[in-house]
Amino acid sequence: MRKTMICPVCGKSFVQRNCRQISCSRACGRRREAARHRAQKHEAVCRNCGKVFLTADKAVYCSAECRITAARAPMRDKDREHTVDTAYLCQKWHREGMDIREIAEILRRSVESVNLALAVRLGPEDYAMMEEYAR
């Protein structure tokens, strides 16, 4: 049995060709599909840059760029390897009377990691520089 329907997309009335027909035309059917697709998307916060983006899946990064950046970023673990400046900074601050725990806090490292940095022997020019900045 043919029914007269109102197209939910454009509002025109039309006679149903079959019982599954919901919109008046193929064009309206496509627009309806697209709208449904958009509605399924949800907002997510990028784990790399913090931007809010729309996604239909479980993406955690807003772009391929952010995904790559995040993969390349150094691990933020507290026992990560020392950089060139770690030993210098730790020793400088320690000389200035800063507590090892405090240094660990500032550099986001473990106390053991700071202790290791303090045990590193720096070059004489590094110690000279520390003296200079201490004054």
Ligand SMILES: [Zn+2]
């Ligand atoms: Zn229509």
Ligand SMILES: [Zn+2]
């Ligand atoms: Zn991002």
